[in-house]
Amino acid sequence: MTQTVAHESNESEEAFAERARTFLRAHAAPRAAEERFVWGKGSDAPTMFEKLDRAAELRALAEAKEWRATKFDAGFAWIMGPPALGGAGLDRRYQDIWDRLEATYDVPSGSYFGIGLGMVAPTILAHAREEVAADLLPKLQRADLVACQLFSEPGAGSDLASLQMRAERDGDEWVLNGQKVWTSGAHYSDIGEVIARSDPDKPKHRGLTGFIVDMHAPGVDVRPLRQMTGGSNFNEVFFTDVRVPDRWRLGDVNDGWRVALTTLMNERASIGGGGVGGGGSGMVRLIEMARHFGVADDRLVRQELARVHIEDQVRHWTSARAMASLSAGRTPGPELSIGKLGLIRTIQATCDLVAHILGPRMVVDTGEWGTFNWSGYVLGAPAMRIAGGSDETLRNIVGERVLGLPKEPGIDTTSPYRDLKVGTQAR
Template identity: 60%
Template sequence: MSTSGESTLEDFEAEVRTFLAAHAREKRAAEETKFVWGEGEDAVAIFEEIDPEEERRNLAEAKRWRAARFDAGLGWITGPEQYGGRELTQAHERAYARLEAGYETPNMGFFGIGLGMVAPTILAHGTDVAKDAYLRAMHRGDLVGCQLFSEPGAGSDLAGVETRAVSDGDEWVISGQKVWTSGAQYADLGEVLCRTDPEQPKHRGLTAFVVDMHDPGVEVRPLRQMTGGASFNEVFFEDVRVPDDHRLGDVNDGWRVALTTLMNERASIGSGSGGAGAGVSSIDRLGAMLRHFGKADDPVLRDELVRIWIGFQVGKLTGQRATDKIKAGQLPGPEMSIGKLALTHNLTALSEWVSRVLGPRVTADTGEWGTYAWAEYILGTPGMRLGGGTDEVMRNIVGERVLGLSKEPGIDTTSPFRELKARARS
């Protein structure tokens, strides 16, 4: 395994080609242009209904592939060597993704939240015990992570979470409820944001932890979506004990930890890995759709298709810039909110375009190629306006931090959370 000082990009690409040729089947040209949405690292489980048994098989295949990648030195290309990384550059990461896209590989969407949001937070704020226990295992695919932030009464107002963590010696006891937790049904660990001091103002009385999702006190209940899928869940905690060495950051400093996760989440979603990437927005596949339905000469549809493709490319570059900034050790900035907004705009534009191309064909399953399969995508797209921060919250961030517009009326940052909660319920 060569390190960054020994591996040129050309050498690295040769290494990747050798690995892929030995472990995967190369795609045929026909397979690269046929209609298959949701592939590879950019797959979106949110849009499709999957049988639980099939999901288990897919997860097992994905874990085997990540293990093979990691053992070959390709599982955490930019990560620190201490935890199994290569300490190479983002250019190496992009080269690997480009080369792997030419091969048939399992769906890596299972790891998107854990590797895109939870693992970077553990690396930034975790104890040595947590880093040693989870970072290598997560990047190897041995463990899958989820994010436990939102609650029935705390969505966009995330600082209003009520799930409690009470100190008990060298442990914390967690009780409460989370909701809209993607992937909780197959997660091994979760990053949970809890209230540890209700006498503090709500942003200052929070603490984050890494929790074992297999603990007997954790209950996961799937939430059925209008797409037919159930990738979101309610999660209930009943006296779940977490050791203090699984705390992320300082006590009552959980808001700063949560911001790290949220910024990584928006970078991940905005760059395509959390929403829709090369699979769904491939201009080759969408062009094939136009040709198949005899609309390849429609100038309006052709113009809109190119605009959509450009939109995804610009969003991808914006997300790449944000990700590079984080990898370089810089603080995340508002460009991630721009990327998140761009993604939802692009997804909506694509949904409207597909609906015009297909017309009534999208409403009933006739078995015709490239028609009804889009129904799940179209139904699932509105949910992306909520995940990772609503469009309204993103616009506020861009307006205030990028455009310098006046802030909305401020929140009460001085009253204890207990007092604020009592006011809200009176």
């Protein structure tokens, strides 16, 4: 691995920007100016999850890894990272400068690294042994390694603490057995963060332990899951006597719930930053759809267009406030669930609007531009209502941990109505 170029942490914003421009001019081509959106021209495939065959996906991943490594070696991949681990040691202002400048150049997508860098890496930094973090984090940031998140199981999704995958201690190793499901990117990942049940006799939240696992280890079996969109962005992963060294444990034994919460809070921050969809044009595309089909003056359609815009703006401002809090050094908290819920409201408003305008055109492929391909977006929306915590779970988190409302009665809590007889009324 090439050593990252070090720079003074007191570098001025102007000097940093000029250095970034020089690097980008030398390594990438400027992005062509975005043409004004015109209905009927360009791509009409605003899918929620892009459908790529595995060969094309691997080619795109290789290009993304090469670009990430080039950035890392020049000091632009981990701008806010600690210098001791290969980061540039700069603050959010410099990251924002880089993001704005990089967006003006035609470079590979970094979406393959979103889970590893946005969710797994912060958890490693917070909970892994110092020597393990020093080894793995620079490799993740340089894209020498790609990481996935292995949490959900067939019987444990929103109620993650009900997971049943076992981790049994064997000397200086742990032996993992069980199944995980809905794992994005598992088929091209090198390592994964996994939570397993290490003590079945403890209450469910207290008998879990977190680990980093080698996705190429013997006994790890990754199988693609076909979605109703037609793609296979997710996987199920089976573990059969998979051995993990104890030094790759995250946090203390049986304290895996704390580890999981670190990941989940970062996950909701990452997901909540999404947008309306429908391509870079967003609202313009939706407005032009209404005009094309002659309903732009329909009062209900105009109301639904306004709803999409309002939901997206509120989500954007909420996420910006949360990101500012993180930039100030605060730990991600339950309030980040609001950003993810805001994204879902925006997506649902978009689906409602598109279904209203297109009607049967969205479910019957007549070849008409801008119609049937919206079905991929609508069919992908339910997955987003589950990813990062279901809507119901996140509402409970916001109600209980942000607003301070009483805990939702459940199988693990005492209901205030437990003594209420059938046919009686509460007084």
